[in-house]
Amino acid sequence: MGYQLQHLLDFSVILCTAGIVCCHRVRFDGFQVLRLTALNYQHEPFLIDLLRSEKFEFWDYPNDVMTSPENKEELVQLLLANDVLFYVLIEDIQQLIDAQYHATSFAKPAESKFDYSRYHTYYEIDRWIQDTAAEYPQLTKVFSIGHSYEQRIMRVLKVGSSWQETKPALWIQSGIHAREWISPATNIWMTNQLLKRYGNDQEITDLLDTFDFYILLITNPDGYEFTWTNNRLWRKTRSRNYNSTCYGTDANRNWPYQWGGIGASPYPCSETYRGQHPLSEIEVANVVDFITKQGKIQDFVLIMDIHSYSQMWLNPWGHTKKHPDDYETHMDVGQLFVDAVFSSYGTEYRYGPISDLLYIASGCTVDWGYGEMNILHSYSIELRDTGNYGFLLPKDQIIPTAVETFRGMLAVWTYLKDNLL
Ligand SMILES: [Zn+2]
Missing domain, CATH: 3.30.70 (Alpha-Beta Plaits)
Known part of the structure; x- marks a missing residue:
């Protein structure tokens, strides 16, 4: 294709993605x-x-x-x-939304370097995954675990230094709730640090020599893309619901363990709709399939689900206020995380079971990991902030959030390495 034609096409894609033809986006003026x-x-x-x-x-x-x-x-x-x-x-919510979209410069040439200090669309992130895999062929593998409801590819990046089949594995997922943009942004930055510092930083080198990291940056691709094109505050998936005009399921209420209990709505219009049945959401089913199959080859020792906001480390359970047998261990790990986060910029996190700190929530990732898969370390975190911007965290907080979260994660991963059976 001729350069000019390609250029024109690129430009039209840029126009659409940037939402310059914006008027179908839901507005929140005065909200x-x-x-x-x-x-x-x-x-x-x-x-x-x-x-x-x-x-x-x-x-x-x-x-x-x-x-x-x-x-x-x-x-x-x-x-x-x-x-x-x-x-x-x-x-005024719309003012914060405008600030986020405007802070996103689409005017840059396509070949310019990925900017970690701003938010990116699903397609930019998917490009980054492929570019990064190409840049670090010795440390990465990239593969698809399936497609979303609207047929977006769900690419997982595997990061580790050798490909023995029996290394213990870590699952790190972000972006299951579409509007929590800081979650994938943080995960991308952390992944880049793991790759960039391998061979220079002893702690990271040891971690990549010990573990395979399986990283899913956008667990809910359709919802995430929808927050860019239509509604910045969308949370759920984008699947159609039988007998309802409301779209989507809360993918973090759709996991097949204690599904459908308290804190998961049976109503399709609810933000916490549990879905028609466990695994009704293809995105969740893809993850469950992959971890189940891969778990027969190598042990998953951690499941980490990254959310925002409210600055919390969350352990099992979600579905009940009863504390699990491993409560003390979970709390010890939580303490490690929050202390390490605090040591960066003094950001204060709380830690404890989901059902104590947040509310009872059934069918969530953490409960499935711990209850169904018997993965002792199955956690969730809620990143910055504590509400001043909520889901609309300004882009100048992306790097600081990622830096402190990475410190916390390193503390946890190193603990896991030192305590492998
Ligand atoms: Zn969330």
């Missing part, structure tokens, strides 16, 4: 996030009603709730009537 404070158990029935209301959406239950300008007065009246204290945490 606000309110922070509810001083909550106690007496507020619970009211909060559960609020959670079920289709007018308001919790960004972080039970603390942060989003409202449209039209419904704000009603929400305020409800909060006052139920003695809930609150303040405005985010003044």
